[in-house]
Amino acid sequence: xxxxxxxxxxxxxxxxxxxxxxxxxxxxxxxxxxxxxxxxxxxxxxxxxxxxxxxxxxxxxxxxxxxxxxxxxxxxxxxxxxxxxxxxxxxxxxxxxxxxxxxxxxxxxx
Amino acid sequence: xxxxxxxxxxxxxxxxxxxxxxxxxxxxxxxxxxxxxxxxxxxxxxxxxxxxxxxxxxxxxxxxxxxxxxxxxxxxxxxxxxxxxxxxxxxxxxxxxxxxxxxxxxxxxxxxxxx
Numbered sequence: 667x668x669x670x671x672x673x674x675x676x677x678x679x680x681x682x683x684x685x686x687x688x689x690x691x692x693x694x695x696x697x698x699x700x701x702x703x704x705x706x707x708x709x710x711x712x713x714x715x716x717x718x719x720x721x722x723x724x725x726x727x728x729x730x731x732x733x734x735x736x737x738x739x740x741x742x743x744x745x746x747x748x749x750x751x752x753x754x755x756x757x758x759x760x761x762x763x764x765x766x767x768x769x770x771x772x773x774x775x776x
Numbered sequence: 777x778x779x780x781x782x783x784x785x786x787x788x789x790x791x792x793x794x795x796x797x798x799x800x801x802x803x804x805x806x807x808x809x810x811x812x813x814x815x816x817x818x819x820x821x822x823x824x825x826x827x828x829x830x831x832x833x834x835x836x837x838x839x840x841x842x843x844x845x846x847x848x849x850x851x852x853x854x855x856x857x858x859x860x861x862x863x864x865x866x867x868x869x870x871x872x873x874x875x876x877x878x879x880x881x882x883x884x885x886x887x888x889x890x891x
Contacts, residue, residue: 700879702882707885707887708884709780709782709869709882709883709884709885710820710869710882712879712880712881712882715879753819753820763822763825764810764822764880766819767819768818769819
């Protein structure tokens with residue numbers, strides 16, 4: 667069964683303290699791994715798509731990487747405005763839909 | 777680019793009434809749109825996949841007669857919650873598939889409260 671597991675469930679960082687969020691997946695026929703950011707009471711905001719192991723993408727303080735079993739979202743020198751829930755999802759070719767993880771709630775304190 | 781809107785952003789209704797939520801892709805055409813439901817502090821749960829001009833595909837456990845989906849054009853899909861009850865209160869989010877790699881872009885969500 668296709669599955670996405672994110673860890674940790676919640677993460678508290680001091681401003682400037684770099685860290686990584688993990689997304690482990692098992693999927694039949696991966697057709698893309700997606701990272702989204704979601705603020706409270708809003709829809710998810712698209713961040714990255716990764717398609718093959720070894721691929722990396724960057725956007726400001728965020729960098730996403732992909733292996734055959736997991737993806738990492740690295741946050742370098744985070745700021746309070748980076749506080750949000752980060753969602754990982756895989757597009758399952760077997761089920762033709764996005765499978766979401768439960769998310770990581772990130773809080774960055776000044 | 778890749779902007780998806782939803783209307784209304786929030787709605788409060790009485791039990792037994794029906795509520796319609798609109799989802800529009802503003803700057804691209806989307807042959808496929810998706811409807812999700814999200815409970816507090818939980819992740820998104822796919823309710824149905826909507827293809828333009830054809831019947832929606834519902835996920836297991838989602839009542840198709842209760843959650844009516846219409847995808848009449850390449851930029852508009854609607855979700856109607858019929859005979860709403862308090863347990864239908866939730867955050868409903870739509871997405872539209874577009875972009876070079878068919879990424880899903882999400883709307884801002886609609887908060888439904890049924891009294």
